[in-house]
Amino acid sequence: MTEQQAPRALADVVGSAVLATRGVAFLRPGLAELLRSSVGLGAGRGTSGAAGASGVRVERGKGSQGLDIEVYVVLSRGHRALDVTRAVRSAVVAALEEQAPEAVSARVRVTVTGVV
């Protein structure tokens, strides 16, 4: 592990943890970006074209050592949304502790964008 992993590598760590959480169907697919590109919107959405890129955002927190992590998930039907978001947060924190200990003070925000 490097001392300061690139946000992209951290996003991969976060994304894998999220997808392994029971009740998560997939990350927000990011189809809106396909349409937004037509009207010049979507600047700063942080997409890189990678699959699921719009489902995880990792930024260095302002003025702190911590990270700001935003996760956007589509849930599988039949799971209580709040319970899944709590499990997602725990999974992300655990994965970061293990694979990116410098990121332990991360703030993790989880948003449910759909249920399928």
Place this chain on the structure above:
Amino acid sequence: MAMNEGGAPGGTSFEDVPEDEILPCGRELAQVWEQAETGEPDPHTAGCPHCADALRALRSLEDAVARTRDDEPQEHTWDTTALAGRVMDVVRLELRPGRTLPLGEADEDAWIVEAAAARTFRAAVDSLPGVRAGSCRIEADPQDTVRPAAAPPPGRLPRGPARIRVEVQVGLSWNLQLVADEVRARIVAAADRELGMRVAAVDVVIADLLDDEGTEGRQG
């Protein structure tokens, strides 16, 4: 069917939400998808990078949605037509999410988009016999927003209990007070059991009456 009956979320900024599902080439996303599903050749789509990107994204979404089948109870099995519909549902939820609403307690950082929550509530209402849900809006409860603990992030409601307003059409055989109570109970139960959303109040508006066949009863 509109995802969020009641129209665009008024009074809130969603300037980055496209009005239509139109690709940069001018084709409508749903139409490109439907045509590809039929297998009919389309000279435009064959040579268009925007359509190709869209189809690739939709195919990968279709795979993802199909995989969720393994996670579902048997009674929810669905066919391939339903699969295509569910893919477009996911797309539309992403395009028109509405406001972002808090889940759980005030000190948590968990959220759900209004359109997904409203869909859950409408399904709960539709489970009552002779009752059809229409528009469903979810707001912050004004009683609760007097305490400005911390400003919510942009586009998100304050972290307090929600106030839900739902319009319903009901069969003539219902007592209106009774049906309002039943609707309220279903929504409160769904908010707790399916979402984990705190609810301050549920306003039920009887928007119309249905005759026994389930069609609107009022003429003109």
